[in-house]
Amino acid sequence: GAGVSQSPSNKVTEKGKDVELRCDPISGHTALYWYRQSLGQGLEFLIYFQGNSAPDKSGLPSDRFSAERTGGSVSTLTIQRTQQEDSAVYLCASALTGGETQYFGPGTRLLVL
């Protein structure tokens, strides 16, 4: 079946602009995670959605970052007033439920000029 998909695959933006990154999880997966991978760094947890529960936002680095998940499926990560340090690969993962194996999408490469 189809895996996790993300769009766009690449995004170049100017400092100060807002960006939206999209994640389509595997059908039927109730858990969805966003991670960030900066050059030379490990994956950094950002936010976790599980069904209709309140999301775990503990990894969001600043209030410029927000995410939503509509209808328990597609998720959008929004970064407002982008900064150069936001440049990274943003990875989405989904799981059948919390605690199950996480499957990663191909990522969105964000470059802030």
Added chain:
Amino acid sequence: QKEVEQNSGPLSVPEGAIASLNCTYSDRGSQSFFWYRQYSGKSPELIMSIYSNGDKEDGRFTAQLNKASQYVSLLIRDSQPSDSATYLCAVRGGGSNYKLTFGKGTLLTVNP
């Protein structure tokens, strides 16, 4: 802060040898442990998970867990050039804390 530590490498082994990758973690309450493989420019791919002390074998891969020492390792037998990648150790905490904490990864190069 919960931490996961890995040697960054690069670890270089000849084809056919055993590659040994190591990982330590700081959160003693951690319950689940994972090894992901990440090829350059690609997303992480799960290759092994382990939940209890001891060894778990899957083909050429063996994961070893020692919770008392807060240590998890991955052995790759009969290493192949196609195993050349970055290997990420990931740890999940206990209870309903489902997020993964990743190490920075170890770059493995298998030389033909």
